[in-house]
Amino acid sequence: MKNITRLIFMALATLPIVFSMFSLFAPAVADNMNSGIHIMKPWSRATPPGAANGAAFMVIMNKSHQADRLVRASSDIAKKTELHTHKMDGDIMRMRHVDSIPVDAGGSATLKPGGYHVMFFGLKKPLVKGETFSVTLEFEHAGKKTVDVTVQKIGAMKSKSSSGAHHHH
Numbered sequence: 472m473k474n475i476t477r478l479i480f481m482a483l484a485t486l487p488i489v490f491s492m493f494s495l496f497a498p499a500v501a502d503n504m505n506s507g508i509h510i511m512k513p514w515s516r517a518t519p520p521g522a523a524n525g526a527a528f529m530v531i532m533n534k535s536h537q538a539d540r541l542v543r544a545s546s547d548i549a550k551k552t553e554l555h556t557h558k559m560d561g562d563i564m565r566m567r568h569v570d571s572i573p574v575d576a577g578g579s580a581t582l583k584p585g586g587y588h589v590m591f592f593g594l595k596k597p598l599v600k601g602e603t604f605s606v607t608l609e610f611e612h613a614g615k616k617t618v619d620v621t622v623q624k625i626g627a628m629k630s631k632s633s634s635g636a637h638h639h640h
């Protein structure tokens with residue numbers, strides 16, 4: 472009798488773990504059925520109070536056999552959302568608006584500080600560490616995908632070349 476009680480207890484204790492694993496994997500599975508585009512770890516940086524602009528970063532994987540392009544991003548956290556990159560202008564690193572971000576078939580595109588990023592102009596409120604907000608990404612072939620962007624601390628994964636660049640808009 473005691474053994475059965477222990478068995479039931481163990482089964483109950485394991486259930487939440489099994490369920491949380493399912494919830495972790497479920498979005499990836501659903502994604503798979505729609506297209507070969509996967510968005511990995513979308514993140515952003517916390518902004519100081521009153522900051523006008525922000526940016527989001529992520530890795531876009533394209534597991535299909537067709538090249539694709541991120542052509543638009545939108546979010547209601549800011550007045551304007553654009554696709555940007557960084558380019559050297561002489562010896563100054565500047566941000567540039569780009570029409571699209573290419574993702575090779577079977578390849579990936581990395582949006583990171585100092586490179587491609589989703590740019591937010593006119594933040595409606597500060598980005599707070601630990602919070603999430605949603606961004607809708609539109610791909611030429613895969614269509615629209617909405618992702619939850621996690622806000623990390625100020626200065627997270629800062630790249631030397633881009634430090635401060637976002638404050639010069």
Ligand SMILES: [Cu+2]
Pocket residue numbers: 526555556566567588589590
């Ligand atoms: Cu930018």
